[in-house]
Amino acid sequence: MSAIKTSLILCALLLLVQIAVIHAVFAAPIIATGDLGVVIERAAGAVSIVNTSDNRTLTRATGLGDLSHASVVYSRNERYAYVFGRDGGLTRVDMIAGKTDFRTIQAGNSIGGAISQDGRLVAVSNYEPGGVRIFDSATLEAVANIPAEYEPGKFSKVVGLVDAPGNCFIFSLWDAGEIWIADLSNKEQPEITRFTDVGKNPYDALITPDGRYYIAGLFGEDGLAMVDLWHPDKGVRRVLPGYGRGQAPLPVYKMPHLEGWAVAGRYAYVPAVGAHEVLIIDLDDFSEAGRIAVKGQPVFVMSEPGGRHVWVNFALPDNDTIQIIDTETRGILRTLTPGKGVLHMEFEPRGQEVWMSVRDLDQVQVYDTTTLEKIATLDIDKPSGIFFTARAHKIGL
Amino acid sequence: MSAIKTSLILCALLLLVQIAVIHAVFAAPIIATGDLGVVIERAAGAVSIVNTSDNRTLTRATGLGDLSHASVVYSRNERYAYVFGRDGGLTRVDMIAGKTDFRTIQAGNSIGGAISQDGRLVAVSNYEPGGVRIFDSATLEAVANIPAEYEPGKFSKVVGLVDAPGNCFIFSLWDAGEIWIADLSNKEQPEITRFTDVGKNPYDALITPDGRYYIAGLFGEDGLAMVDLWHPDKGVRRVLPGYGRGQAPLPVYKMPHLEGWAVAGRYAYVPAVGAHEVLIIDLDDFSEAGRIAVKGQPVFVMSEPGGRHVWVNFALPDNDTIQIIDTETRGILRTLTPGKGVLHMEFEPRGQEVWMSVRDLDQVQVYDTTTLEKIATLDIDKPSGIFFTARAHKIGL
Numbered sequence: 152m153s154a155i156k157t158s159l160i161l162c163a164l165l166l167l168v169q170i171a172v173i174h175a176v177f178a179a180p181i182i183a184t185g186d187l188g189v190v191i192e193r194a195a196g197a198v199s200i201v202n203t204s205d206n207r208t209l210t211r212a213t214g215l216g217d218l219s220h221a222s223v224v225y226s227r228n229e230r231y232a233y234v235f236g237r238d239g240g241l242t243r244v245d246m247i248a249g250k251t252d253f254r255t256i257q258a259g260n261s262i263g264g265a266i267s268q269d270g271r272l273v274a275v276s277n278y279e280p281g282g283v284r285i286f287d288s289a290t291l292e293a294v295a296n297i298p299a300e301y302e303p304g305k306f307s308k309v310v311g312l313v314d315a316p317g318n319c320f321i322f323s324l325w326d327a328g329e330i331w332i333a334d335l336s337n338k339e340q341p342e343i344t345r346f347t348d349v350g351k352n353p354y355d356a357l358i359t360p361d362g363r364y365y366i367a368g369l370f371g372e373d374g375l376a377m378v379d380l381w382h383p384d385k386g387v388r389r390v391l392p393g394y395g396r397g398q399a400p401l402p403v404y405k406m407p408h409l410e411g412w413a414v415a416g417r418y419a420y421v422p423a424v425g426a427h428e429v430l431i432i433d434l435d436d437f438s439e440a441g442r443i444a445v446k447g448q449p450v451f452v453m454s455e456p457g458g459r460h461v462w463v464n465f466a467l468p469d470n471d472t473i474q475i476i477d478t479e480t481r482g483i484l485r486t487l488t489p490g491k492g493v494l495h496m497e498f499e500p501r502g503q504e505v506w507m508s509v510r511d512l513d514q515v516q517v518y519d520t521t522t523l524e525k526i527a528t529l530d531i532d533k534p535s536g537i538f539f540t541a542r543a544h545k546i547g548l
Numbered sequence: 549m550s551a552i553k554t555s556l557i558l559c560a561l562l563l564l565v566q567i568a569v570i571h572a573v574f575a576a577p578i579i580a581t582g583d584l585g586v587v588i589e590r591a592a593g594a595v596s597i598v599n600t601s602d603n604r605t606l607t608r609a610t611g612l613g614d615l616s617h618a619s620v621v622y623s624r625n626e627r628y629a630y631v632f633g634r635d636g637g638l639t640r641v642d643m644i645a646g647k648t649d650f651r652t653i654q655a656g657n658s659i660g661g662a663i664s665q666d667g668r669l670v671a672v673s674n675y676e677p678g679g680v681r682i683f684d685s686a687t688l689e690a691v692a693n694i695p696a697e698y699e700p701g702k703f704s705k706v707v708g709l710v711d712a713p714g715n716c717f718i719f720s721l722w723d724a725g726e727i728w729i730a731d732l733s734n735k736e737q738p739e740i741t742r743f744t745d746v747g748k749n750p751y752d753a754l755i756t757p758d759g760r761y762y763i764a765g766l767f768g769e770d771g772l773a774m775v776d777l778w779h780p781d782k783g784v785r786r787v788l789p790g791y792g793r794g795q796a797p798l799p800v801y802k803m804p805h806l807e808g809w810a811v812a813g814r815y816a817y818v819p820a821v822g823a824h825e826v827l828i829i830d831l832d833d834f835s836e837a838g839r840i841a842v843k844g845q846p847v848f849v850m851s852e853p854g855g856r857h858v859w860v861n862f863a864l865p866d867n868d869t870i871q872i873i874d875t876e877t878r879g880i881l882r883t884l885t886p887g888k889g890v891l892h893m894e895f896e897p898r899g900q901e902v903w904m905s906v907r908d909l910d911q912v913q914v915y916d917t918t919t920l921e922k923i924a925t926l927d928i929d930k931p932s933g934i935f936f937t938a939r940a941h942k943i944g945l
Binding site (some may be wrong): 181184187204225229230269316364435456458459499500501506540541545 | 897
């Protein structure tokens with residue numbers, strides 16, 4: 152009898168091991184990561200993980216804290232989404248396992264983040280305490296801390312953080328009116344280049360898709376502050392002197408997002424501040440090349456891959472509307488009204504479809520960019536930002 | 549005793565099941581697909597599957613037939629590589645499983661392939677029988693066949709096949725001097741637009757990175773045949789009348805690959821045919837904007853992501869050399885000599901490193917694009933084409 156007992160116990164143990172193994176298999180299905188993305192659920196503090204091949208939600212990851220303002224970057228293998236939340240939370244979501252695998256509150260109040268060109272470092276820009284913290288993207292250990300101390304004991308809020316070629320991060324100091332380049336070639340000892348007196352209250356910034364120009368918007372005055380990263384020794388140049396709130400400004404319902412600059416060929420399409428216009432900038436010399444009248448105050452101005460069309464959403468009271476600009480004729484090709492609270496758009500990487508968050512309908516709508524017809528609707532709770540894994544492969548995103 | 553025997557048999561069976569499960573786990577490890585690629589082993593008829601984060605070979609897939617000329621496209625989720633071989637073989641490699649999961653000889657002699665904008669269709673261009681065959685990318689069932697019958701009973705070799713926006717494939721007919729657009733919006737019934745008399749013997753073609761211009765090189769005469777895909781009704785235009793072998797040509801040791809056009813800003817950098825020059829084309833009007841003297845007859849002229857530098861390899865006898873052009877000064881920044889038989893290059897998607905096949909050394913060398921130093925060497929048998937999964941996200945690649 153004791154032999155039987157032993158065999159049965161052995162059997163039971165083997166069974167347990169087997170269950171554990173089977174569990175591991177189910178917890179890690181074969182999922183390729185090239186056609187995935189996340190949609191921020193701003194109210195629930197969650198993200199929906201979506202698949203762009205089937206236009207459907209795969210699963211949700213929850214417990215991400217305050218996502219009333221949030222942005223996302225991806226690891227170079229497209230497995231991990233790093234989510235930067237308003238509450239200073241840095242959360243890593245495993246896109247294959249479909250869940251959060253790390254979370255820390257790294258500061259009191261945060262505005263955005265970036266991942267280095269080589270994918271090894273994740274940087275977060277903070278309001279409180281003002282500065283940039285840098286983490287190892289694999290272990291999430293703190294690697295470096297760059298306090299934005301612009302005068303002894305004075306720390307600035309940091310905005311407009313982007314990654315740039317040469318494993319650099321670039322950001323702007325709201326309180327100081329400065330732009331800093333942090334070279335992380337030696338990650339233990341970031342080398343800082345400071346540009347002072349760039350203009351009053353830089354509020355956001357972008358890097359052009361070629362990684363060459365860093366451009367900050369100024370809340371306190373007109374014009375934009377620009378650094379040519381191929382020639383940082385030339386310092387900061389003021390460009391587009393007419394860009395800003397101007398002499399007799401309209402009330403500004405929502406500051407446009409500068410990340411939203413669309414570049415198509417040699418021209419950039421830029422949301423005007425306050426005015427119902429999209430500006431056209433000639434990137435050869437940063438002169439204004441024209442203006443396009445649109446329905447409201449533009450927030451995001453986004454180029455289809457290839458640049459034939461540019462899609463625009465608007466601040467209140469026109470936030471139910473999308474307008475599509477033909478970059479060749481510079482006219483409005485079509486006006487769509489997806490519903491109240493169109494907060495963000497994201498193009499599939501080859502451009503055949505565009506996803507759109509419609510907050511007040513709790514929907515993400517997907518449109519065919521050739522027919523301009525709605526082809527799918529996903530039910531997602533209070534959706535805002537949409538971020539596809541293909542961003543892993545692009546500088547500055 | 550029989551109870552013990554039964555328990556033991558049960559145990560043994562459970563063990564077998566468990567082993568099978570464990571095997572399944574090992575056969576399907578968790579592999580994210582954003583940082584993978586393949587290197588063609590032209591002599592062995594195999595591909596090395598590589599990882600660009602660690603700069604190493606993960607595994608090899610063998611039995612791919614004649615890869616003396618080969619190209620690769622990726623599924624939109626970056627899981628599958630479709631390899632087009634010289635022998636008409638279409639092979640699908642599972643990048644996660646690390647092996648071939650499908651192979652067919654779909655024609656007698658093939659030159660290249662493409663994947664549709666939506667990722668649903670794979671097209672192969674064939675010499676024999678002359679035409680294009682189209683397959684479902686998921687099931688690999690034949691979906692459509694487009695014989696290149698340009699006169700009753702006369703079939704042309706097909707070259708220069710690319711995908712284009714709107715789920716189109718575009719290709720050129722060597723024997724007929726024609727360019728065809730196949731619109732696969734209805735995949736059962738491809739709609740063909742024919743352009744005749746485009747010039748003598750188109751031998752290769754490219755589509756600009758924005759998906760707008762299809763440009764075919766002509767073996768039989770100077771100049772290039774161009775279709776503006778935003779306005780196909782305008783027909784085929786002849787551009788760059790001086791492009792080609794010219795009046796007093798040098799012997800051409802290897803026709804340049806047109807896929808190799810580098811676009812940086814508004815300029816394209818183009819290998820001259822026969823001459824030791826790289827031509828600069830202004831894409832605003834397709835005029836020649838300059839020439840850069842280089843060491844030999846250029847084969848691939850490839851732009852770093854961002855366009856600051858353009859890397860060039862050469863035909864015999866200079867195929868041991870790479871030259872790097874600074875696009876701003878239009879001068880040679882550096883000359884490298886990696887070794888005999890530099891056949892191809894591929895940039896990591898954010899541009900920080902470039903991989904280079906050096907056939908005669910049985911090496912793939914990896915260079916840092918900032919320091920221009922060699923940082924890794926992979927031992928790979930007779931390497932030629934290198935293709936990273938990020939191509940999944942780009943039109944025309």
